[in-house]
Amino acid sequence: MSKVIPDKAQIVIVGGGIAGCSVAYHLAQLNLSDIILLERKTLTSGTTWHSAGLLAQLRANRTQTQLARYSLELYERLEAETGQGTGMRRNGTLMLARRSARWTELKRRYCVSRSYGLESHLLSPGEVGDLWELLEIGDLKGGLYIPGDGQIDPTGVTLALAKGARRGGVQIFENNAVTGIRLEKGRAVGVETTGGNISCELVVNCAGIWAREFGRMAGTTIPLLAVEHMYMITEPMPDLRPGIPSLRDYDGLTYFKEDAGKLIVGGTEREARPWGVDKIPHDFEFTLLDEDWEQFEELAASARHRVPQLNDIGIRRLLNGPESFTPDGQYILGKCLEVDNIYVCAGFNSSGITASGGAGRALAEWIVEGVPTMDLMDVDVRRFRDFHGTKKYLQDRTRETVSTAFTIHWPFQQPETARGLRLSALHGVLSERNACFGEMAGWERPNWFAPDGIRPQYEYSFGRQNWFQYSADEHRAVRERVGLADISSFTKFRVLGKDALTFLQLLCTKDIDCPRGSVVYTLMLNQKGGIECDLTVTRIAEQNFLLFFGAGAYGHVLGWMRSHINPDWDVSICDFTSSEGGIAVMGPESRNLLSRLSSADFSNEAFPFLTAQEIDISCATCRASRVSMTGELGWELNISTEFMPIVYADLLKAGGDLGVQDVGYHALDSLRIERGYRHFGHDITAFDTPLEAGLGFTVDLKKTVPFIGCDTVIKQKEEGLERRIVMFTLQDAEPLLYHHEPVWRDNKRVGEITSAAYGHTVGRAVGFGYVQSAGEVTDDFIKSGEYEIEIATRRVPADVSLLPPYDPGGLRVRI
Numbered sequence: 090m091s092k093v094i095p096d097k098a099q100i101v102i103v104g105g106g107i108a109g110c111s112v113a114y115h116l117a118q119l120n121l122s123d124i125i126l127l128e129r130k131t132l133t134s135g136t137t138w139h140s141a142g143l144l145a146q147l148r149a150n151r152t153q154t155q156l157a158r159y160s161l162e163l164y165e166r167l168e169a170e171t172g173q174g175t176g177m178r179r180n181g182t183l184m185l186a187r188r189s190a191r192w193t194e195l196k197r198r199y200c201v202s203r204s205y206g207l208e209s210h211l212l213s214p215g216e217v218g219d220l221w222e223l224l225e226i227g228d229l230k231g232g233l234y235i236p237g238d239g240q241i242d243p244t245g246v247t248l249a250l251a252k253g254a255r256r257g258g259v260q261i262f263e264n265n266a267v268t269g270i271r272l273e274k275g276r277a278v279g280v281e282t283t284g285g286n287i288s289c290e291l292v293v294n295c296a297g298i299w300a301r302e303f304g305r306m307a308g309t310t311i312p313l314l315a316v317e318h319m320y321m322i323t324e325p326m327p328d329l330r331p332g333i334p335s336l337r338d339y340d341g342l343t344y345f346k347e348d349a350g351k352l353i354v355g356g357t358e359r360e361a362r363p364w365g366v367d368k369i370p371h372d373f374e375f376t377l378l379d380e381d382w383e384q385f386e387e388l389a390a391s392a393r394h395r396v397p398q399l400n401d402i403g404i405r406r407l408l409n410g411p412e413s414f415t416p417d418g419q420y421i422l423g424k425c426l427e428v429d430n431i432y433v434c435a436g437f438n439s440s441g442i443t444a445s446g447g448a449g450r451a452l453a454e455w456i457v458e459g460v461p462t463m464d465l466m467d468v469d470v471r472r473f474r475d476f477h478g479t480k481k482y483l484q485d486r487t488r489e490t491v492s493t494a495f496t497i498h499w500p501f502q503q504p505e506t507a508r509g510l511r512l513s514a515l516h517g518v519l520s521e522r523n524a525c526f527g528e529m530a531g532w533e534r535p536n537w538f539a540p541d542g543i544r545p546q547y548e549y550s551f552g553r554q555n556w557f558q559y560s561a562d563e564h565r566a567v568r569e570r571v572g573l574a575d576i577s578s579f580t581k582f583r584v585l586g587k588d589a590l591t592f593l594q595l596l597c598t599k600d601i602d603c604p605r606g607s608v609v610y611t612l613m614l615n616q617k618g619g620i621e622c623d624l625t626v627t628r629i630a631e632q633n634f635l636l637f638f639g640a641g642a643y644g645h646v647l648g649w650m651r652s653h654i655n656p657d658w659d660v661s662i663c664d665f666t667s668s669e670g671g672i673a674v675m676g677p678e679s680r681n682l683l684s685r686l687s688s689a690d691f692s693n694e695a696f697p698f699l700t701a702q703e704i705d706i707s708c709a710t711c712r713a714s715r716v717s718m719t720g721e722l723g724w725e726l727n728i729s730t731e732f733m734p735i736v737y738a739d740l741l742k743a744g745g746d747l748g749v750q751d752v753g754y755h756a757l758d759s760l761r762i763e764r765g766y767r768h769f770g771h772d773i774t775a776f777d778t779p780l781e782a783g784l785g786f787t788v789d790l791k792k793t794v795p796f797i798g799c800d801t802v803i804k805q806k807e808e809g810l811e812r813r814i815v816m817f818t819l820q821d822a823e824p825l826l827y828h829h830e831p832v833w834r835d836n837k838r839v840g841e842i843t844s845a846a847y848g849h850t851v852g853r854a855v856g857f858g859y860v861q862s863a864g865e866v867t868d869d870f871i872k873s874g875e876y877e878i879e880i881a882t883r884r885v886p887a888d889v890s891l892l893p894p895y896d897p898g899g900l901r902v903r904i
Contacts, residue, residue, distance in 0.1 A: 094125070097287065098289050099124065099290050101125050101280050101293070102126040102293040103126075103294055103295060104126075105131070105247075105263065106132075106136060106295065106441070107133070107243060108434045108448065110126070111250050111449025112293055112295055112449040113449075114253045114257070114449065116254075116259070116457075117253070117257025118257065119457050124258070125259070126260070127266075127280070128261070128262070128265065132263060133243065133247045133248070135297045136410065137243050137441070138375060139408060140441065142240050142442055143240055143346060145182050145235070146207055147198060150467060153444070153468070156444065156448060156450070156451060157444060157447055160446030160447045161179070161443075163447075164246050165177055167250065168249060170249075171256070173245060174245050175241055175242055175245040175249050178239050178240060178241075178332065179237055179238065180239055180240060181234060181236040181237070181239070182234070182238035182336075182337065183217065183232050183233070184234075185341075185395075187228050187229060187341070188340055188497075191339060191497055192230035193551045195231070195232070195233040196881040197830075197881045199882065200831050201830075201841075202233075209235045213231055217231065221333060222330065223396050241442060265282050266282060267281065267303065270292060272307060272308075272428065275428060275429055276428065277289070278290075293433070293456075294309075294432065294434070295433075295434045295435060298369055298412075298413045300436065301314070301478065301483075304425070304478075307425075307431055309428055310474070310475050311478065313414060313436035313483075314363050314484065314487040315363065315364045315413055315414075316411065317362040317363075317384075318410060318411065318439055319385050319388075322348075322353055322408065323354070323399065324404070329350060330347075332347070336395075337495075338395050340495075343355070345392070345395075351405065354389070354399075356392075356495065360492065361491035363483075363484050363487060378410065379409065380407040414487045414490050414491055416477055416482070416490060420434075420436045420440075421433055421470050422469065424648065426471045426644050432456060434449065451463060471644030474643070474644070476510060486504065486507040489504055489505060489506045497549075499549035500549070500551065500827045501536070501547065508528060510533075511667075513532070513533070513534075513575050513670055513730075514577065514730040514731070517734075518737055518738070519535050519538075519751065522751055523540070524539075525547065532577075534578055534753075535753040535754065536754045536755050537563070538751045552825065564752075566750035567675045567721055567756065567760055570677070571678035572674075572750050573741070573751060574757055575671070576718075577669075577733070579640055580637070580646070580666050581669055583629075584634045585634075585661045586632060586660040588632075588659045589633070591658065591794070592660045595797060597796060598614060598779065598798075599787055599788070601628065605631075606628065606702060607700060608699045608716055609625065609626045610625050611624065611626055612784065613650075614779070614797055614799075615797065616801065617801055618798045620769070620775060620777055620778070621775050622638055622649065623769050627714060640666075668729070668730060669727050669728065669729060669730065672733070673725050674723055674740065675717065675718075676723065678748070679722050682743060682744045682749065685743040686707050686743050687705050693903070696715055699715065701715070706736055708732065708735055709728055709729065709732035709735070711727055711732075711736070712726070718760075718761055720761070720763070720895060721760075721901055721902065722902060722903075723902070759846035759849060762855050762856065771844040771857075772814065772844050772857045778802065780806060781805075781859070783813065783814050785806075810865065810866050811861055812862075812866060813860055813871065815857075815860055815871055815890065817856050817876060817887040817888070818887060818888045819854045819878065821885050822852055824883075824885050825845075826845030826880070827842075828842055830856075830880055831878070832858045832877075833879060834874040835875055839862065840858045841859075843856070843858055872889070876889045
């Protein structure tokens with residue numbers, strides 16, 4: 090290894106744990122060689138070396154599962170490729186269920202795992218005992234066994250990746266800390282290190298538990314926090330069978346791993362302890378924290394219950410090392426929003442060994458291609474805002490992330506900590522009206538309203554939860570009368586400047602050069618025709634446009650738009666989400682209600698569908714847009730925040746005899762799905778095209794200004810589709826759909842549910858899902874099959890349609 094650090098490189102990777110070495114390895118595999126990896130101390134010396142080394146492939150979604158599967162395939166071949174031992178073996182994972190609800194969750198995971206192509210088996214308690222002879226099985230409902238999972242030596246596989254990276258031309262320098270990042274005009278142009286300065290084109294933050302601190306050097310937000318993570322190592326256990334599967338007793342909060350005749354036992358504490366909140370020592374190298382048996386005792390007791398032989402076996406040591414966790418339990422990947430040309434791969438929530446092989450490949454491909462090569466929105470760093478990186482937020486929320494890692498993941502589950510951060514001007518009013526709030530991008534949003542005398546609090550289950558009937562009433566109020574919803578959290582951008590129209594015409598699939606006051610529902614596509622955003626664009630003036638889209642897509646869309654602004658253009662993107670609230674007035678009586686409070690003419694002739702006007706409403710002026718997220722006649726009112734409470738109060742008062750009702754986001758979801766409106770991030774993503782998603786009507790191929798992705802759409806239109814989104818309605822009125830349930834056509838898996846809800850108007854669960862085939866998916870192909878949706882191993886017959894089950898002609902929004 091050269092002792093002289095070059096003063097220039099194309100890419101500098103910071104961090105020599107498994108993530109940094111994986112990124113370096115995969116960049117080299119993609120024929121990039123002008124790369125430097127800097128490690129402050131010694132490779133693996135931060136968190137990697139003390140990892141338990143478990144490899145579990147089934148993750149939160151299809152993409153993350155694919156990346157985990159790739160990790161195992163990579164680790165299997167690395168030893169032969171590099172000569173460096175990795176300790177890789179596929180001994181499987183066995184997950185246990187003590188409770189009925191946990192058993193339901195495991196059955197749902199079983200269905201999903203098979204849909205993702207993983208071999209998996211549901212086991213009876215007796216079969217669990219046959220596989221793991223030392224277990225107490227008397228309190229078990231069953232288990233889920235995935236034989237392809239495994240375990241590995243974390244240090245060995247990291248050194249193998251580093252060796253492979255070096256062979257590809259990557260230069261690795263240990264004992265060289267980065268002390269600063271040099272920026273010019275909002276771009277990273279180099280790093281300052283203890284061994285000299287390096288100019289570069291890209292910086293990749295793989296600094297592990299230091300990633301948050303390193304991010305601050307450049308003004309980027311990397312929301313992760315180091316947390317104490319403990320596991321104990323027993324003395325040798327003569328009766329422990331070599332190669333026995335790793336074990337996860339989720340209800341006992343514990344995991345078990347056989348290692349050279351000993352048992353490693355760890356888990357997730359109910360009260361996790363953040364560490365290094367203010368600063369992590371820079372001399373931290375192959376260092377452990379103090380043993381804390383008092384903190385670990387609950388897990389130890391649970392382990393002794395599950396494996397009674399532990400009561401008679403000595404404990405060699407209790408290992409306590411820091412692991413990085415994120416606020417939402419998903420890792421952090423991608424290109425930072427605040428500073429150009431800084432990427433990140435960190436925050437693996439104690440699953441870094443499993444994730445890093447695939448995550449390193451995904452980030453390397455992103456760097457080379459300039460865009461992700463797979464759907465990474467759940468882990469994209471741009472999902473976070475600056476408040477996510479604050480000390481108090483991270484301490485509060487990360488404790489909860491750790492404590493709930495092994496608990497049941499209920500449908501609609503809401504976090505309990507770090508709440509009340511972003512409040513709309515109606516929050517106090519809606520609280521008084523018994524709203525039960527959920528969180529989205531830090532916003533407190535009413536998910537449902539409890540009747541008088543009922544506490545607005547979730548009671549979770551996999552069946553009809555306690556709010557089901559209340560949300561049904563809200564749903565019916567919109568279909569039959571009139572409802573009001575607080576939509577203040579939706580992102581609102583203004584695009585201004587003399588080149589604003591040119592800019593938006595390049596990005597948008599519809600023609601934006603339309604009369605003032607027009608509202609255009611459109612998409613933004615990437616070069617491959619994938620959907621980067623769906624939104625409405627309202628033309629306010631000649632070069633003044635309002636963009637309106639979902640709260641969760643803020644960073645993704647802002648990053649996409651910024652990356653396509655020509656430096657010579659006069660274009661500004663202004664965020665005014667917090668300064669302007671929103672009220673949706675929806676339902677057949679909405680015109681009547683608004684007419685009672687405004688001098689505006691709300692008739693079809695004076696106020697057509699997909700137009701906007703400045704109107705008076707109560708004591709305020711606002712911009713009213715005739716659009717609908719529910720499929721009913723309705724308007725969205727954008728109002729200065731200070732006027733929101735009085736307008737809402739007057740709407741409620743004026744609509745009393747019309748049956749006006751508060752409406753939460755659960756009802757909005759059931760209304761939009763029943764009507765066939767797609768949700769970005771679930772039903773449509775950057776890897777779904779408009780034609781596949783049934784949104785061909787949003788594409789204007791005759792625009793005088795071609796939009797990004799136009800050629801791909803034209804080609805796909807000519808060649809036909811191998812996958813298409815359809816709507817499923819269960820034939821049985823009782824079961825519920827959520828997401829990820831496998832879709833069967835003529836006894837063959839053809840897709841999965843992307844989003845779903847109970848359609849209270851049609852009286853059955855309704856969901857979206859893509860159907861794919863090796864040949865062209867025509868209308869006849871879709872209609873000719875017999876479909877079933879698999880729910881916790883039960884297949885439920887479903888009707889299929891290309892049109893929504895409610896108002897398929899879309900007439901009610903135009904009445």
